Amino acid sequence: MDEDKLKEECGVMGVYSKVQNVSHMIYYGLYALQHRGQESAGIAVSKDSKIDCYKDMGLVSQVFSDKNKLERLEGNIGVGHVRYSTTGESLAVNAQPLIVKCKNGEMALVHNGNIVNAGSIRKILESEGVSFQTTNDSEVMANMIARYYKDDIEKAIKGVMEIVKGSYALIIMTEDKLIGVRDNQGIRPLCLGKTDDGYVLSSESCGLDAIGAELVRDIEPGEIVIIDKNGIRSIFNDKWNRKKLCIFEIIYFARPDSIIDGINVYSARKEAGKILSSEYPVDADVVISVPDSGTPAAIGYAEESGIPYSIGLIKNRYIGRTFISPNQKAREKGVEIKLNVIKENIEGKRVVLVDDSIVRGTTSKRIVNMLKKAGAKEVHLRVSSPSVSYPCYFGIDTPYRKYLIGANKTSDEICEMINADSLGFLSQEGLIKSTGKSDQFCSACFNGDYPMEIPREGLELDE
């Protein structure tokens, strides 16, 4: 894993229509899911037993800037992907959808998640004569499904689900079917929507909203949902379906206008801010957020504490969500380009600064100093999640453990390092409470309690 990356995800989208071409719908859906991955984008459609695909490096709008590329993708079933790599470099060859040969011709697959035993499965498949076009883990799943696809694809998928370890929200397209799959613990999200003439699968419900589809429900852990000309049906790989949704989806990844597993992301973030205020109250004059993802929690903190909310930092909207830079110095400069202070709102004031998470500490260190330089009298940092102390092996590109500030420093040490007047992290109990659900989450980044055993090869990420 590249030590300079922050963290993101991948977004998947699939549309089945009885009557119309779907590439435009997938395009707009991916546009809404852009925050989940900014490295590459692609769309594949199926028509007359033939799959057409276009993918490249860049944002959705850049990859499809020439609208002819979209026009040429004709078909009434389609899948799309926005990628942030976890396994396999960030190269065009690793962009998705992946197209592989199978029983009746071809199938396309898009994947969000990370397979922790992909390396050993890959070796077995290679020894059986399977050749790979990419270095990513998603192709291991695609090739395995294709290989076991003898009579029906559902059986093949079920078989693969028993062997593959890790997290996956998959959408698979064959010549006549659109299939959604969620891993046995539902670590990564996937939801189902309905249009007038068909169905949609999307990583988040904001992808459905973008194309006017109605949210029907979330795909269950271990569920395989099959959409074809006969309608929709599901089968279950019910071996271990114990829900373990990635809590970081709720804290940071997902868009606040999404609903995931029945959790309204905006409300959960706001509630986290309220709980944070009761866990770590402070006398102050103003509450400000670190935009964008810290804003709902800051509003909650202000509401609960009675301290007025104001805008203290402006984010340059032309800078991507996660600022990726070649080295730490550039990354620190990056925070200054990305965020700037509104001096009159903080000058001479005791400021409560609310962010959703601290990973390396780059953002908070820089911002506290920016605020002090601009005249803030005191800066009290409040973080609406616990301290990130363990790496993720299931799709979140958190850095090596040695770069995780929470793995190496106590809260007091972090406070001193970032030059804040006080620091408070939301408790794990407070975080779970903010979701309004019982504990059905993977919170391994905070407590090291991983949802499955991680094979030796998976741990290589942390070496």
Ligand SMILES: O=P(O)(O)OC[C@H]1O[C@H](OP(=O)(O)OP(=O)(O)O)[C@H](O)[C@@H]1O
């Ligand atoms: O401690 P650090 O390593 O600096 O990482 C934590 C920061 O990164 C994320 O924001 P990001 O800039 O990725 O996106 P956002 O604009 O959506 O908040 C997160 O919201 C924190 O602000």
Ligand SMILES: NC(=O)CC[C@H](N)C(=O)O
């Ligand atoms: N972030 C993701 O979900 C990435 C999917 C897949 N592991 C890849 O590297 O392409």
Ligand SMILES: [Mg+2]
């Ligand atoms: Mg942020």
